[in-house]
Amino acid sequence: MSRSVTLSRKTLNSLSPQASAEYPASRGLHRFAVFTAASTFCLIVAGALVTSRDAGLSVPDWPLSYGQLMPEMVGGVFYEHGHRMIASFVGFLSIILAVWLWRREKRRWVRNLGWAALGAVIAQGVLGGMTVLLLLPTPVSVAHACLAQLFFSTTAILALVTSRSWNRLDAQSQPRAPETSGPSLPALCVMANCAIFAQLLMGAAFRHKGIGIIPHLIGAMVVVAIVFWLLARVARRYSGVPEIFSWTMALNGLVMMQLVLGAGAYWIREATRDAVQPLWPMVAITVGHVALGALILAVSVVLTFQVRHVFGRRHESFEPQGVPVTT
């Protein structure tokens, strides 16, 4: 018996409503997860502003600010305490999300991911406090920056897996055939995740004066190479799978933007090195570079989950688009 399989939007849309009944997604829960992820992105922007405005130590105490919950929001205090306020809000959202998932979510791994997100945001708060109390030691500042990226990606995954589109696909097992050569698509995605995270690590280390620019530049080249490889593979074999193709295109687009922003950030930091105070063009570009880095990691992780999900998590190789498979 033989059959021909083409993974396309039509295929995905034809899935029966009964499939989603297996995992009754809550629209409210999904919206809340999206809100948490969006708030986390704002938190990353606020954190990047603190560093770019050199305001990290404008509040010398922690967990309170000047011994109070609401100090006068002047100068650097506005950025540092504002960051703390948004962080507290995101921590509060994370508690609600974890409990909501614990109460309503049937998939154990999703419930665990909710708890992991809560643990990450708590650890992140402690790291943030340590940066203040220990006067911004580079390892702690870098760890604080990197855990922020991981936490944001975790909230993005929670938003993804609580969505209806994800749950419509959940029970589906897609036919597959061996890849012709090279690493499998999931392996490529994992490579992209690792390269992007390593690049974020080096970017944070450079930003916090732990290393020079060269490792970060090499990391950028590695990320671009892997992301292009991923795009070539997806364009050739999976262009009819919107869940994969669209995220791959988004990933490539963001990485291209990031290259431009990265070059701009480096140039403007050098150009304003002797400025007596942080200038807004420098602040805007460097904050944009940090925020886009977080977005790139989140999109890459989302793409990885989509790939694993669309084709079934236990399958190691996939069916190229439109190629007949004999079973």
Added chain:
Amino acid sequence: MRIWKTVPGWMMVGLMSFALACGGGGGEKGGDAAEPAGGEAAGSADFVTVDPAKAATVTGKIKLNGEAPAMPAINMSAEPDCKGLHQSAPPAEVVVASNGMLQNAFVWVKSGLNGKFQPSTTAVHLDQKGCIYQPHVLAVQVGQPLSITNSDPTTHNVHPLPTTNREWNKSQTGGGAPIDYQFPRQEIMIPVKCNIHPWMRSYVSVVDHPFFAVSSADGSFTIKGLPAGTYTIEAVHEKLGSQETSVTVGDAESKDIELTFSAS
């Protein structure tokens, strides 16, 4: 499964413990005024004394070759409390020169001295006035008291960034109690900044002897009380680097020197 469920609880306990352990300690890390005054020199009985009748003097000028870069005005518009203290935006004090004479260069005897010198007990003052550190460059002896005050109506944080001394960070409310500190180790041109007002920057040099000065508005400086000898005199500027020269002085002798920086 049960263990997994307890993880967030344990994390909360850990967080609260950490918060309790650290609570109220903000800024206290830098508050190591209890460090031994005078550092290694403290308690030593064999300080070098110089007979005033034989003390030599080195005077001089710090010059700037080339046109001094125009200093940008400090933008205090986001801080009404600071902006209101000035009729117009003050210029940055990075390179201050007029008529080819350079202000705010730190001048000191870099080498040639023998023995230990008793730290002065007279406090050196650093004020925060108009949201600017005054003076911009100052120096103290190892173990000499540094008294930092805030004459502004707004809060500042005082944050020195040394490399061999200990870094610290303390807030100071307007008109609040002075912060008194003694640096225990020699270190030249320690940046001191305020993270609340990022344009605020001062430089404190800590020297293990009393033979140092800061060039005034006309570029002049005077180092008094030197024992006879041959010394390397160095001038250090926050932006323009350093220049040095050698000078020999005899008993009660006075020598005049010049050190020249390049603006380019």
